[in-house]
Amino acid sequence: MKFKVFLLLFLQCSQFVVLSQNPLVSEIKISGNKRTKTSFLERLAFVKVNSQLDSMRLASDVRRFKLLPSVASASYEVVPLGPGKYRVEYRVVENFAIIPGLNVSQDVNGDLAYRTSVFDFNFLGQNQIVGGFYRRNVFDSYGFFWEAPNLISRKWGIGVNYQNNVLQEPVFFQDNRDVNYKFDSRAFEFRTFYEHNFHNRFMLGLNYSRETYDFLNGDLTQDLPLELGLDRLAVIGSYEYNNITNEYQYVGGFRSIFTYSFTVGAQGDTHLLRSFFIGRNDFEYFKRFGQKGNWANRLRLGFATNDTSPFAPFALDNQLNIRGVGNVVDRGTASAVINTEYRYTFIEKGWFAMQGNVFVDAGTWQDPGGQLGDLIAFENSALFTGLGVRFIHRRIFNAVFRIDYGFSLTDKVNSGLVFGIGQYL
CATH class of the missing domain: 3.10.20.310 (membrane protein fhac)
Known part of the structure; x- marks a missing residue:
């Protein structure tokens, strides 16, 4: 007992x-x-x-x-x-997650170009993304999106989108002929998302598009078509490594985002538009300095296998990579771009913050039909610097109104203001 x-x-x-x-x-x-x-x-x-x-x-x-x-x-x-x-x-x-957007710039003809949008980043209270955009850039474009990265489970989700993008595309040929085409792309896309763990995320999907090119103006010779059209089916995907931490407008850590598109089938006139691979990787590094300083960096590398086509995927553009350079001033089939900026918060009271920034943007492009050696050619490079200001609503997701002024440090004469929503980096 x-x-x-x-x-x-x-x-x-x-x-x-x-x-x-x-x-x-x-x-x-x-x-x-x-x-x-x-x-x-x-x-x-x-x-x-x-x-x-x-x-x-x-x-x-x-x-x-x-x-x-x-x-x-x-x-x-x-x-x-x-x-x-x-x-x-x-x-x-x-955050308040229903976000209107407005980007204003000049189009390729020197007229006003703008893009308006409305997105809900917390649809149904589950951080699903739903919304659409309308863009006027010589022609009218629009698109609709729905993404639910955690719809099926904590790890699995899906998304769909439809876009009708119509642009005036300047095409730069090896003998310096400058020809403008009207590019019309109507694309439907289905995506699946998988979050392997906290740092690693994958996306895989299919994109079906109907693409047409119609001649507008320029030095057109007999070996160039008046119009092109094809139906394209492409496998798209991405891999993201994310070790970012953020606290309101401050960001720290490293992130790498690799995206790709591979055409698996195409029907139509493929004399210049054929199946090809496009890949791009963004390496991003952020570091905080003291209580109010933030250093942001991005290295963007891109490569495409359509090296014999003048319809190159990587643009030299104000909104995409080089602030102050202009709107779609050149294109290439490979690119390397470095952006670095230092942001400092001058005002931070309650929901509002204001930052100032100084930046340097540099990049180089491979000419369509050219060689990778074009990337080290001086005439294919751009180097810009400038100053900017940020007006931030700290309780609204990505509610950053930015104004940057960039000017060239080389023989390029371009300079100008760049407006947008969200941080550039």
């Missing part, structure tokens, strides 16, 4: 020691989310009820929440409830 009592006491003490050494999460509470559904945040969180209390997983959950478009900031607190039992309390500060 005494042995049984002793054994029972021993087992109870052992259980107490085990529980003390392996504290458990008995409750999870999430506060501060008004539009974002609690069930959605719980599904994304690594920490679950009855799991072991792990500070690394708690920190990972906070970082995961901060990457959501609907979350401006997040934190956690651990509250003891009893021996070996704790309550985890997540606190989030929500």
Whole structure:
């Protein structure tokens, strides 16, 4: 009898020691989310009820929440409830996630070009993205998007979009003929998303498009067509490594985003437009300096196998890579671009912040039909520097109105203002 009592006491003490050494999460509470559904945040969180209390997983959950478009900031607190039992309390500060957008610039003819859009980045309270755009750039374009990266599970999601892009495309040939075409692309796209872990995400999809090129003006010779048209089916994909942390307008860490498109089938006039591969990788590095400084860098490398076609995929453009250079002033089948800027917050009160920035943008392009050696040719390079200002709403996702003025440091005579929504880098 005494042995049984002793054994029972021993087992109870052992259980107490085990529980003390392996504290458990008995409750999870999430506060501060008004539009974002609690069930959605719980599904994304690594920490679950009855799991072991792990500070690394708690920190990972906070970082995961901060990457959501609907979350401006997040934190956690651990509250003891009893021996070996704790309550985890997540606190989030929500962004307003219904975002209008407006970009204004000059088109290739020197007239006004603009792009308006409205996107909800927290559709149904689950950080789904739904919205569309209208663009006037010589011609009219529009598009509609829906993406649900976590629709099926924490790791799996889907998305679809339709775009009708109509542009005046300057085409630059080896003998310097400058010919303008009307480019009309109507494309439907289906995507699947997979989040392997916190840092690694994949996307794979199909894109079906009907593309036409119609001659507008320029030095057209007999060996160039008046019009081209084809139906194209392409496999698209991306891989993102993300080790970014952010706190309102401040960003730190490293990210790499590789995107590609490979045409697997095409029907039509493919004399100049044929099946080819396009790949691009953005390497991004951010570092904070003190309380108000932020250094942002991007190295963008692109390569396409349509090296014999003048319809090259990589543009030299104000909004894409070199601030101040102009709107689609050149194209290439390979490119290397470096952007670096230092941002400093001068005003930061409540929901509003204002930053100033100084930047340097540099890039080089391979001519259509050229060689990779074109990338080191001086005449194919651009080097610009300048100053800018940012007006930031800290409670609205990506609500950054930017103004930059860039001017050339080489013999290029271009310079000018660049307006946009969102940080350039």
